[in-house]
Amino acid sequence: MKKKSNLPVHKKAMSKRLWDQRFLFLLLLPALVWVIIICYAPMTGLYMAFSNYSPSTQGYFHDLFGAPFVGMDWFNYFFENDFRLIMRNTLATSLLTLIISFPAPIIIAILLNEVRSTRVKKFVQTASYLPYFISWVIAANIFLTMLSAGGVVNDILQALHVTNKDILFFQNGKYFWGIIASANTWKGMGYSAIIYLAAIAGIDQQQYEAAEVDGANRVQKIFNITLPAMIPTICILLILAIGGIMNTGFEQQLLMQNDAILNYSDVLDTYAYRYGMRNGMYSYGTAVGLFKSVVSFILVLSANSITKKVNDQGLF
Amino acid sequence: MIKKKVKHKKSKQDVILDIIKVVFLSIITIVTIYPFWNIFIISINDATDAIRGNLHFWPRVFSLESYKNILSRQEFLNSTKVTVARTVIGTPIAVFVTTMLAYVLSRKDLVAKKFVTIIFIFTMYFGGGLVPYYMVLKNIHLLNSFWVYIFPGCVSVYNMILVKSYIEAMPDEIFEATRIDGANDLTIFFRMIIPLSKPILMTIGLFVAVGQWNAWFDAYLFTSDQGLKTMQSILVEILNQYSMGSSNSEQMSNAAAGMTVTPDSIRMAATMVATVPIILVYPFIQKYFVKGIMLGAVKS
Numbered sequence: 056m057k058k059k060s061n062l063p064v065h066k067k068a069m070s071k072r073l074w075d076q077r078f079l080f081l082l083l084l085p086a087l088v089w090v091i092i093i094c095y096a097p098m099t100g101l102y103m104a105f106s107n108y109s110p111s112t113q114g115y116f117h118d119l120f121g122a123p124f125v126g127m128d129w130f131n132y133f134f135e136n137d138f139r140l141i142m143r144n145t146l147a148t149s150l151l152t153l154i155i156s157f158p159a160p161i162i163i164a165i166l167l168n169e170v171r172s173t174r175v176k177k178f179v180q181t182a183s184y185l186p187y188f189i190s191w192v193i194a195a196n197i198f199l200t201m202l203s204a205g206g207v208v209n210d211i212l213q214a215l216h217v218t219n220k221d222i223l224f225f226q227n228g229k230y231f232w233g234i235i236a237s238a239n240t241w242k243g244m245g246y247s248a249i250i251y252l253a254a255i256a257g258i259d260q261q262q263y264e265a266a267e268v269d270g271a272n273r274v275q276k277i278f279n280i281t282l283p284a285m286i287p288t289i290c291i292l293l294i295l296a297i298g299g300i301m302n303t304g305f306e307q308q309l310l311m312q313n314d315a316i317l318n319y320s321d322v323l324d325t326y327a328y329r330y331g332m333r334n335g336m337y338s339y340g341t342a343v344g345l346f347k348s349v350v351s352f353i354l355v356l357s358a359n360s361i362t363k364k365v366n367d368q369g370l371f
Numbered sequence: 372m373i374k375k376k377v378k379h380k381k382s383k384q385d386v387i388l389d390i391i392k393v394v395f396l397s398i399i400t401i402v403t404i405y406p407f408w409n410i411f412i413i414s415i416n417d418a419t420d421a422i423r424g425n426l427h428f429w430p431r432v433f434s435l436e437s438y439k440n441i442l443s444r445q446e447f448l449n450s451t452k453v454t455v456a457r458t459v460i461g462t463p464i465a466v467f468v469t470t471m472l473a474y475v476l477s478r479k480d481l482v483a484k485k486f487v488t489i490i491f492i493f494t495m496y497f498g499g500g501l502v503p504y505y506m507v508l509k510n511i512h513l514l515n516s517f518w519v520y521i522f523p524g525c526v527s528v529y530n531m532i533l534v535k536s537y538i539e540a541m542p543d544e545i546f547e548a549t550r551i552d553g554a555n556d557l558t559i560f561f562r563m564i565i566p567l568s569k570p571i572l573m574t575i576g577l578f579v580a581v582g583q584w585n586a587w588f589d590a591y592l593f594t595s596d597q598g599l600k601t602m603q604s605i606l607v608e609i610l611n612q613y614s615m616g617s618s619n620s621e622q623m624s625n626a627a628a629g630m631t632v633t634p635d636s637i638r639m640a641a642t643m644v645a646t647v648p649i650i651l652v653y654p655f656i657q658k659y660f661v662k663g664i665m666l667g668a669v670k671s
Contacts, residue, residue, distance in 0.1 A: 072482055078556035079475050083487070086472035089525045092511065093504075094494040100503020115510040163399060166392045181657060182400045185407075188649050188660075190585030192603045196610060196642045197406045200413070205424030207409055241402065249664045274384040306588065310610065331502040332592065344500030352497050 104129055104342035122338075129342035137326065141343075145322040148232050149303040153296055156240035156247075161289060163244060164251035165281060169273065180252075184245025191242075195310035198238055199225065225311070228319030235320075238307055247292070254288040255281060291362045298358025301351035323347040407646065414438070414643045418636035436631040437640035446597060447605055447641065453590075454602040457520040458583040465579045466572055468525045473534035474564050495528050508593060519593045520601075524583070530575040533666050537571040538564060574663035577656050584649065602645050609638050 067075075099119065106122035113121075163183060170176040186194065202208050204221035212218050224230045262280050271279065305324040312320035321329070323343060331340015381389075408428075413421055417432035441447055475481060476488050498504075505514075513519040546559055554562070565572070587603035594600065600608075612634055 069482070072480075076480075076482055076556070079478060079481060082471040082556070082560060083475045085468045086475075086491070086526050089468065089522070090491060090494060092507065093523050093525075094498065096507045097499025097503040098497075100499045100506055103503060110506060110509070115506055118506075162395065166396055169388065169392050170396070179396050179400050181654075182403045184657070184660075185403055185650075185653065188581055188585075188653060189646060190587060190603050192585075192587050192606045192610065193642055193646055196606070196638065197410060199610070200410060200639070201406055207405075207427060210425065210427070244399075245403070246664065249661055253665050272382040272385050274382075274388050277388075310607065328501055331500075332505065337502050337506075341500055341502045344502065348497055348500060355496055 101341065101345050103338045104345045106338060108338045108341070110337070125338075129339050130346065132339065133343055133346065140318065141321055141323055141326050144232070144319060145301065145303050148235050148308075148322055149300045151232050151236035152239045152303065153300070155236045156243055157293065157296060159240055159244040160247035161251055161285065163248040164255060164285075165277060167248070167252065168255050168281065169277075180245070180248070182245075183248060186242045187246045191306035191310055194238060194242055195307065198234065198311060202234065225313060226315055228316040231312070231316050231319045234311065235304065235307055238311070239304060250292070251285060251288060254285050258284045287365065290365055294358045294362050294365070298355045299351070301347055301354060407650070410639050410642055410646075414636065414639035416636075418631060418633040421636060422633065434631070437636040438644075440632045441637055441640045441644060446600070447602070447644075449598060450600045450602045450605040451644075453517075453520075453599060454584060456517070457586075457601065458580050461521045461524055461583045462576055462580045464521060465524050465527065465530075466576045469527055469531050469575065470534055470565065470568065470572060471560070472526060473531045474538055474560050476531070477535045477538040491526075491528050491531065505592070513593070515594050515596050515599065517599060519589060520583070520586070523589070524579070527575070527579065529667070530578060533575060533663065534568060534571050536666070537568055541567060570659075570662070571666070574659045574666070577659050578663060581649070581656075606638075606641050606645055609634070609641055 073080075096115075099116075102119055103122070105126060106119075106124050108118065108122045110118050167176055167180060170179070200206055202224040204223060208224075209218075209221045212222065213220075222230075224234060258280065263276060266276050266280060301323065303322050303324070305322075305328070308320055308322055308325045309328070312325065324347065327340045327343040327347065329340075330336045330343065334340075409426070412428070412430045413426050414437055415433060415435060416426055416430040417434040418437055420432040472491070476484070476491070478484070481487065499507075508514055508519060508523075513522065546563065549559055549563065585603060587601060587607050590599065590601040590604035591607055
């Protein structure tokens with residue numbers, strides 16, 4: 056590893072400083088081994104996306120650099136074939152998730168703040184982030200059960216005369232984006248609400264007292280004090296959510312999809328997995344994965360730099 | 372909370388607010404809790420009877436056959452052991468390695484501090500993807516090994532940032548004094564940093580433990596040995612059998628043949644067995660959880 060030195064700033068010689076910090080580097084060693092093997096070694100494998108990779112028994116780097124170079128062929132193949140369908144599914148699922156899951160925790164936080172009884176407040180809050188703790192396997196099981204023919208959701212819809220026979224939610228692709236968006240919201244809303252509650256907790260109580268003296272009712276206080284105080288947090292989380300729009304989830308799709316609705320359920324991550332691992336098209340799967348990584352890397356970095364600006368200048 | 376000294380007459384808007392509040396928060400509570408109850412009552416209902424559906428609030432015919440069945444399956448019991456083992460072994464290792472890294476990166480005088488920090492932060496935003504990762508694991512012989520559950524999760528950069536900011540908030544003077552007394556970095560780390568960071572270590576330990584308990588994809592993809600399957604991955608297998616579809620009529624005929632369990636009832640019972648431990652420890656761990664999110668929120 057190259058050690059960049061900031062030598063002019065320090066009086067001691069580099070070798071002396073390194074020797075002084077030998078125990079620090081000892082503590083760093085396990086994490087360094089980890090990051091090289093688990094994070095950076097696979098990055099070398101991105102070369103697969105530009106070659107015709109096939110694994111043999113002769114070792115990782117032999118296979119990797121022995122594979123014939125094919126340039127951008129895999130990317131072109133993707134753009135010419137399934138790109139539009141997969142991007143449609145990815146963006147549709149993400150946007151729908153954003154539309155449902157973004158406002159939900161804001162509303163929860165504001166309404167929870169209006170609850171007088173501490174016990175009720177605590178109970179509702181605790182309930183709301185319970186789904187965050189369970190695995191996607193269990194969440195998928197729950198959704199498959201609740202939405203099955205003869206399941207609770209169908210029973211409710213029939214009682215309300217929305218439909219008179221069972222809706223087969225997992226046999227019809229048009230429901231799938233909504234199911235994933237609801238599942239994402241269900242699992243994450245309590246978690247996000249905590250962040251907003253933290254923002255609300257930071258509001259100066261004197262503002263409320265002053266408003267009370269002026270005769271403001273609670274609705275007015277929400278719109279004139281609570282909500283404006285939450286806006287910086289809302290903006291930051293919104294920008295970050297938009298930055299993560301390519302990461303539309305993987306486990307939930309994989310667990311709830313089936314072959315009948317693949318045209319709606321397949322997103323970039325599941326597509327790359329299916330071709331790369333299941334179908335053994337290693338190079339193609341890597342290429343699709345690389346495309347996704349690069350786009351989302353750019354999006355996330357832009358989002359981060361925007362939030363930094365928002366943080367520095369303040370929005371108002 | 373504001374203590375009202377003078378009781379105002381409620382305005383019309385406030386009455387509407389109260390109604391919305393009660394309705395909305397009730398819906399949220401029901402939507403999050405009821406599904407667990409629904410799965411629970413189906414799981415303790417007689418399997419054949421459950422095919423008729425319409426189980427909403429209470430079991431019709433009580434039966435624990437599905438639990439007896441699932442808990443007598445060797446593969447399920449073994450998977451429980453694997454899950455417990457990865458949680459119990461993986462969590463302290465991950466907390467320890469992550470804390471070592473956090474301490475090193477928190478040191479202002481570290482040689483090449485910026486470079487080392489960027490090496491780790493970069494991995495939060497970019498990676499090689501699944502196929503290269505799989506090939507690397509294969510070449511270091513981690514496939515079909517218990518350590519595939521432990522080693523990749525040794526460090527979490529996100530958790531590292533939480534611990535690092537916690538350590539950075541400690542006053543430098545206490546460490547300076549110890550250093551003048553002749554303590555080296557190892558002594559400071561083990562004798563001071565670890566004991567002083569206990570609250571944040573509990574929090575990230577909780578994150579890691581829940582993650583270990585819930586993980587299934589690594590067992591699903593990186594192991595083929597049945598003896599290494601985790602509880603959640605066994606549950607995925609059960610789930611896959613379900614989505615392949617054993618039809619109602621098929622289940623009916625099984626029932627007629629005198630079977631006391633169905634694939635569905637097994638699925639419900641297995642789901643409950645995997646969920647109950649989380650629900651049991653939940654009240655004790657959730658305050659650390661809230662603290663952790665708050666810290667993370669402040670950081671990001």
